[in-house]
């Protein structure tokens with residue numbers, strides 16, 4: 537789809553993040569609200585809807601490494617297949633167009649893979665991330681989806697405009713997610729389990745993996761009707777260059793000892809993916 541034209545069909549699903557009014561697409565190049573807040577559609581087709589540029593350690597090099605691992609290794613293959621199967625199960629009426637938001641999408645490769653695996657061709661992907669570097673890469677590579685720089689805690693999406701929300705290894709804001717999800721909309725949240733990337737964790741930390749996701753799951757259950765938890769446990773052998781990308785893509789490696797990271801990339805080992813896919817329906821009144 538042409539970079540700018542896709543916003544024509546999508547304008548109604550957006551709202552101004554500054555004043556919460558609706559947005560109109562003007563001359564196929566800008567989104568403008570009644571209070572004249574204006575957001576331009578960039579050359580590559582993404583829209584920056586932030587009024588400031590937050591500092592972030594998620595930079596171009598990190599996102600490039602994420603793309604290499606997600607698109608070119610098999611590390612997340614099983615995770616992608618399981619999520620695509622959830623899409624297909626829950627969008628059984630495949631003639632109905634549906635919007636899927638990936639909240640905290642990074643450079644967009646998970647969304648691209650998962651939509652590509654799905655049998656359903658009426659799904660439109662929307663990727664939202666605080667990082668302009670991530671969204672700019674996504675928009676350059678993946679032309680079918682809509683890419684927005686924005687804050688998932690104050691999102692530029694209209695009430696009840698999304699049929700599904702995907703949230704992979706990223707922060708959540710459940711109040712916002714409930715606002716933008718359609719009644720009976722679906723949320724699919726991926727959270728790490730104790731053994732996730734344990735080889736990298738163990739290489740850089742003396743503490744052995746103590747991470748538990750119980751609290752994340754109970755918070756999720758307070759907001760949504762939990763319909764299923766799918767556990768994805770898988771190991772893959774990565775070659776040396778893939779292990780280097782794994783280190784570069786991972787916040788786990790931030791501020792870690794260079795020698796330990798060097799030893800990790802040199803030594804051949806299997807890498808473990810261990811994650812829960814939480815599936816929830818937007819049916820529940822918040823009880824907080």
Ligand SMILES: C[S@@+](CC[C@H](N)C(=O)[O-])C[C@H]1O[C@@H](n2cnc3c(N)ncnc32)[C@H](O)[C@@H]1O
Nearest residue numbers: 594640641642665666667687688689704705706
């Ligand atoms: C660990 S990365 C995961 C990215 C992607 N889902 C993946 O798995 O490759 C976390 C992402 O959340 C984004 N993020 C953090 N806070 C955010 C917020 N308030 N709004 C939107 N994105 C946010 C970061 O910019 C980063 O891209």
Ligand SMILES: [Zn+2]
Nearest residue numbers: 552555569573
């Ligand atoms: Zn406005």
